[in-house]
């Protein structure tokens with residue numbers, strides 16, 4: 001049948017990842033990339049068209065699902081609602097503390113436009129959220145633990161890049177080994193945010209920027225760094241390109257608890273990612289298929305991964321899927 005027509009908003013790590021992920025899904029086609037930069041400066045794969053984001057409303061009838069690849073810190077709070085008013089959307093919004101207010105803003109916009117807007121898709125939030133839910137629903141008596149890394153957090157790296165005076169940056173998340181060992185021992189420890197991970201930033205300053213000011217802006221940044229022991233190192237642009245081009249990441253969700261007759265049960269879900277953005281983009285694309293189908297059912301408004309039946313993610317039709325339960 002007809003292919004699902006996809007648009008990409010924002011051409012960074014995620015935008016490029018989505019462009020490549022679409023080539024792995026035969027039921028989808030990429031209509032256009034939309035960028036705030038001069039389209040002539042944006043080099044896409046196989047000459048996919050690039051249009052100014054300002055002109056996107058002209059494409060209302062050409063795109064079935066828009067995948068928003070902007071940064072969560074500054075871009076999505078504005079782009080999420082703006083795009084949901086015009087199109088069905090999927091995004092990876094990951095400022096954990098602000099997800100409820102973001103959901104409400106996107107929901108209002110999506111309802112006004114009669115669209116479906118799926119927020120906070122990826123691995124955390126996203127696939128890890130689902131596994132935390134499964135664990136807590138199946139083992140109501142127990143404890144849930146999430147660990148990330150050691151790896152590059154795109155959300156935290158984006159947040160540092162947005163600080164005035166920062167020319168480039170990456171942020172690595174490092175799990176505290178003692179905390180991981182305690183969790184794996186089954187001792188059900190109570191661990192604060194600070195006891196589970198530390199964060200390391202590598203920053204390239206703009207000429208003339210004040211290093212101490214940038215460091216303080218990072219260390220005190222609410223939701224991203226304030227609750228963690230964080231280190232900041234200043235490097236050159238050449239070092240950033242040479243030593244920090246790869247974006248590996250990963251982590252795991254553990255739920256351990258006791259079932260009704262006292263047996264100890266442990267659920268574990270883990271990811272080992274050579275490329276965080278490529279994987280996140282692949283999750284976004286699978287959920288774009290679900291959004292297309294939800295919209296086709298006449299649904300409107302904001303949704304999260306908790307609202308999406310897993311079968312909607314598969315390119316296979318329900319009858320075919322049923323054969324794969326075993």
Ligand SMILES: NC(=O)C1=CN([C@@H]2O[C@H](COP(=O)(O)OP(=O)(O)OC[C@H]3O[C@@H](n4cnc5c(N)ncnc54)[C@H](OP(=O)(O)O)[C@@H]3O)[C@@H](O)[C@H]2O)C=CC1
Pocket residue numbers: 009010011012013014015034035036037053069070071072073075092093094095120121122123124125126154155156158159161276277280
């Ligand atoms: N839920 C999850 O599991 C995950 C969520 N994320 C989220 O994805 C978000 C995006 O991450 P990522 O793609 O790495 O962010 P980038 O910094 O690569 O891109 C963010 C935006 O910056 C602009 N941009 C990109 N490159 C340049 C450049 N060279 N010069 C100027 N502007 C540029 C683009 O917008 P434009 O084209 O309009 O200029 C782009 O949309 C993160 O903030 C994070 O919140 C990421 C991973 C996992």
Ligand SMILES: N[C@@H](C[C@H]1CC(C(=O)O)=NO1)C(=O)O
Pocket residue numbers: 094122123124125148149151152153154155156172173249276
């Ligand atoms: N949203 C994260 C995905 C995971 C990684 C992470 C972290 O390292 O703090 N938290 O969630 C990202 O932007 O990479």
